[in-house]
Amino acid sequence: MKSEGQTPPAVCPGFDIHYPCYLNPGFRSGMAxxxxxxxxxxxxxYLKEDLGVVIDRSFQPATEILINLLEAGFACALSISGTVVELLESWYPDMLDLLSRAATHRNVELLGETYYHSVAGQFRDPGEFEVEILMHRDLMKDYFSAVPTAFAHTDYPITPATAEVLQDNGIRAAIIEGDSGGPVLDTDPNHVYTYNGLPILTTHCNLADDIAIRFPWRDWDRWPLTADRYAEWISVSPGECITLYLDYRVFGDFIGAETGILEFLRALPAALAAKGVDSIHPSDAVTRFSPHSEIGEAVDADNQQRTIIQQSALNALEDAGALVADKQVWRRLLDTENLRRMAMRSTSCGKPSHPTSQQAVHDHFASFMRVLSDLEERSAPASRSPRVVLSLRCVPPEKAFHFSSQDRPAGYAAHSLQEFVNILEFASDEVVNHHLDRGDFTRWIELVIGDTTLAKKISGISDRNELRSTIQKRIDSLWKRIR
Incomplete structure (x- = not known):
């Protein structure tokens, strides 16, 4: 808390405007x-109809309010995904026109992001991440006459690789989450930091979640949250700048208008101004305030938040990039929402947390893998080597190799040859020997993957290391034939 007479911090508000292409949960092989x-x-x-509901509940009223606030001097940042622009242009052009009025306002800074709001920044190769940054930059220039120099990097931890790509492509600041599990922050998020030389702003997760999560909670000891009370909290907070990066759908969709959330948005800028709190853009914040310190790496920041099935889906997605013909459909599958729905723990930090269960997680993973596998199979006939694509593709859960011992399931499954090799590295001897004795590995590779050449090569191999080496060499040779 600040001492009496000290200058209040500035606030750097930002809104994430996106609508995912949700999967068809009823998709099965052959439907396409x-x-x-x-x-x-x-x-x-029902994607079109559901988006229409979101527009009526949230996007339209919130944007109308926002435009009036901007006219009155409120400053904020907007991150608008390429996906939502495509959907609005196709189905709801009037909403895109309204959004354009806000996006092109003099008091708005447009943020860069991945075009498809995607997980590409988590790939081993940052190439797709860079492609989508450039796609999004071109879109912002074409539709809103802006070239972003600040970037929303809030869905997964920033890494040296992604920071380098950002700086190489003209990004001069990035917004990250305060509890993303990535770089280790100072205890106070209310400062400008640097990461590998890139200026960083950190979302204040507690204050962001007071709006995105706790606002409608009647059993919250600080309910009801008013704009005046919230502005008071910000005004007495330590530091120079408080970053609030919020999912736009919080205003009217995830939190309904009946709670007063839209009126809260309408009243907040005036309440902040009354407390002497300036609203500023991210690019202004990193210019106005000197970096507090350089932030470092967390242990295992690359994968500490992923479950086994999230990692399986992420690896399958990255490999599919070289196999599929329809890049637009593949890129829509990269949406961070898909991996988020495969997590048992729903994160927040300015985003609503979703109730989840083991069954819901399993069902979404199954739907996802069915779609991705079907997309790869459809791409095979048009490729240079259809058999290679089919050997390298992923398969849906019902065709995956489910490891087990004689007595019980092992709890993990292989959805591709590469995942099969990876699992052989840590599977117990009991599990591996059980399948070797029965000839299960050979049958799966021959009958499901369809690689009779590899099935013959591993027939009779009883040593785990030799088995892994033989399959990995085959995988490497297959990739060389299509890359």
Missing amino acids: KGLKDVKKAYFDP
Whole structure:
């Protein structure tokens, strides 16, 4: 808390405007057969109608309020995904026009992000991450006449690789989450930091979640949250700048208008101004305030928040980039929402947390893998080597190799040859020997993967290391034939 008479911190508000292409939970193999546009089978058939509901509840009223606030001098940042621009342009052009009025306002700074709000920054190769940054930059320039120099990096930890790509492409500041599990922060998020030389702003997760999570909670000891009370909290906070990066759908969709959330948004800028709190843009914040310190790496920041199935899906997605013909559909599958729905723990930090269960997680993973596998299979005939694509593709859960011992399931499964090799590295001897004795590995590779050449090579191998080496050499040789 600040001492009496000290200058209040500035506030750097930002809004994430995105709508995912939700998967069709009922998709099964064969449903896309004969369709010219496979998106009709892969994605939720009610996508258009559901987006219309979100527009009526949230996007339209919140944007109308925001435009009035901007006219009155409120400053904020907007991150607008390429996906939501595409959907609005196709189905709701009037909403895109309204959003454009806000995005092109003199008091708005447009943020860069990945075009498809994607997980590409978590890939081993940052190439797709860079491609999507440039795609998004071109979109912002074409639609809103802006070239972003600040970037929203809030869905997964920033890394040296992603920071380097950002700086190489003209990004001069990034917003990250305060509890993302990545770089280790000072105890106070209310400062400008640097990470590998890139200026960093950190979302204040507690204050952001007071709006995004706790606002409607009647049993919260600080309910009801008013704009005046919230502005008071910010004004007495330590530090120079408080960053609040919020999911736009919080205002009217995830939190309904009946709670007063839209009126809270309408009243907040005036309440902040009354407390002497200036609203500023990210690029202004990193210019106005000197970096507090350089932030370092957390242990295992690359994968500490991923479950086994999230890692499986992420690896399958990255490999699919070289196998699929329809890049637009593949990129829509990269949406961070897909990996988020495979987590048992729903994170927040300016985003609503979703109730989840083991069954819901399993169901979403199964739907995801069915769609991705089907997309790869459809791509095989048009490739240079269809058999290679089929050997390297992923398979849905019902065709995966489910490891077990004689007595019980081992709890993990291989959805591709590469994942099969990876699992052989840590599977117990009891599990591996059980399958070797029964010839299960050979049968799966021959009958499901369809690689009879590899099946013959491993037939009779009883040594785990020799088995792994033989399969990995085959995988490497297959990749060389299509890359």
